[in-house]
Amino acid sequence: MTSKPIGVAVLGLGNVGSEVVRILTENAEDFEARIGAPLAIRGIAVRRVDGDRGVPAELLTDDPAELVGRDDVDIVVEVLGGIDIPRKLVLSALEKGKSVITANKALLAEYTGELADAAEKSRADLYFEAAVAGAIPVVRPLMQSLAGDRVNKVAGIVNGTTNFILSAMDETGADYAETLAEAGRLGYAEADPTADVEGYDAASKAAILASIAFHTRVTAGDVYREGISKITSDDLETAKSLDCTIKLLAICERIVTPKGKERISARVYPALVPLNHPLASVNGAFNAVVVEAEAAGRLMFYGxxxxxxxxxSAVLGDLVMAARNKFYGGRGPLESKYAKLKVAPMGDILTRYYVSMQVADKPGVLATVAAEFSKRDVSISTVRQQGSGDGARLVVVTHLAADSALSDTVASLEQLDVVVHVASVLRLEGTTV
Known part of the structure; x- marks a missing residue:
């Protein structure tokens, strides 16, 4: 006896939506066996229904609100992108008791609390594995596999576009503009790459990861953010000389303030990473996330x-879970926000700095520069002088210090007569000194 089909509405038919529909259609019998009931696509919302979209025309609609409200729809898959329209549709679905699967990191990073509240009130499922790191299972391990552990840090490379650009610059020696153009030609970068290269995409994902890992609501606005557009080929060459590479990192961790208060740090920026660190070898458009938990130790997710x-793949994994819950009467994990930890300002975070500056080629420059670090209790780890004359360059790497002190030091360096120009300022991660 065949069980009653579970109705699915798909919102969006772009790269992800098309693959979801294709895989669902081609593997219908497998999905039915895994779930216990068949999945039936009730409709697919698109902007325009004209033209050959590779799916039965009768499934297409340009009225997503009507599709979401249909009585024969049990689960809504949202892969539209954007925020305002998806927010209304997802809220509508949840308020009607329909389960939602979304890959929309920007939406979740802004409105995860509102959506979680709606899901809890109507006893609906809200799944979003695909919103962070594509096919890599990160959300579910944090929410379920590590639910009995204490997560202290989540750090990783969560944007493929920027990782491709930095990897290519490192390998070829090309500059940022040239490599960005190549990324666009190969389809790794959007026509407007701002969300990727300025760190907005990674910040949204960091907010989601921090919220889950630390049982606290964190939004994208809470995440300190810097992008990669100022990284130069010289920076990457210097990184090599320090046995490092440069990666755009999303870092979420628990910290304790000097007054003993527990806080969260959530930040995104390009950083020097030692070559012996597991994230240093993650190249091209690949992502990787390292989780550090008290009992489990260090775990790495890559792909x-x-x-x-x-x-x-991640969307469909969520869809199977939601469909099983519909069939068997279960529920997915609810939002965990009991900790309510505050997000620490970037200035309170202990970091290391790499500072590259063009300097005057004359005696006493190093002593003058070092004095500015000393005034703010910032200890210098290494100093390298490169070139001479108008091309004289000084590279300073510091020990751990408060980020505010390091920032103030850099600001003071730019006022010195012996410093022609502070060319690059990067943080160094993956060390403890």
Whole structure:
């Protein structure tokens, strides 16, 4: 006897939506066996229904609100992108008791609390594995596998576009603009790459990861953010000389203030990473996330972080879970926000700095520069002088210090007569000194 089909509405038919529909259709019998009931696609919302979209025309609609409200729809898959329209549709679905699977990190990073409240009130499921790191399972391990542990840090490379650009710059010696153009030609970078290269995409994902890992609501606005557009080929060459590479990192961790208060740090920026660190070898468009927990120790998740098929894999994993819950009468994990930890300002975080500056080629420059660090109790780890004359360059790497003190030091360096120009300021991660 065949069980009653579970109705699915798909919102969006781009790269991810197309793959979701294709895999669902081609593997219908497998999905039915895994779930206990068949999945039936009730409709697919698109902007325009004209043209050959590769799916039965009768499934297409340009009225997503009507599709979400249909009585024969049990689960809504949202892969539209954007915030305002998806927010209304997802809220509508949850308020009607329909389960929602979304890959929309920007939406979740802004409105995860509102959506979680709606899901809890109507006893609906809200799944979003695909919103962070594509096919890599990170959300579910944090929410379920490590639910009995204490997570202290989550750090990783969560944006494939920027990782491709930095990897290519490192390998070829090309500059940022040239490599960005190549990324666009190969389809790794959008026509407007701002969300990727300025760190907005990674900040959204960091907010989601921090919220889950530390049982606290964190939004994208809470995340300190810097992008990669100022990284130069010289920076990467200097990094090599320090046995490092440069990666755009999303870092979420528990910290304790000097007054003994527990806080959260959530930040995104390009950083020097030692070559012996596991994230240093993650190249191209791949993503990786390292989780540090008290009992489990260090765990690393690595794989395809974007793309139609990899992201669809994560969406479909969530869909199977939601459908099983519908069939058997269960529920997915609820939002955990009991800790309510405050997010520490960036200035309170202990970091290390790499500072590259063009300086005057004359005696006493090093002593003058070092004095500015000493005034703010910032200890210098290494100093390298490169070139001479108008090309004289000084590279300073510090020990751990408060980020505010390091920032003030850099600001003071730019006022010195012996410093022609502070060319680059990067943080150094993956060390403890």
């Amino acid at each position: 395809q972080g974007a793309g139609g098929a990899p992201t669809a």
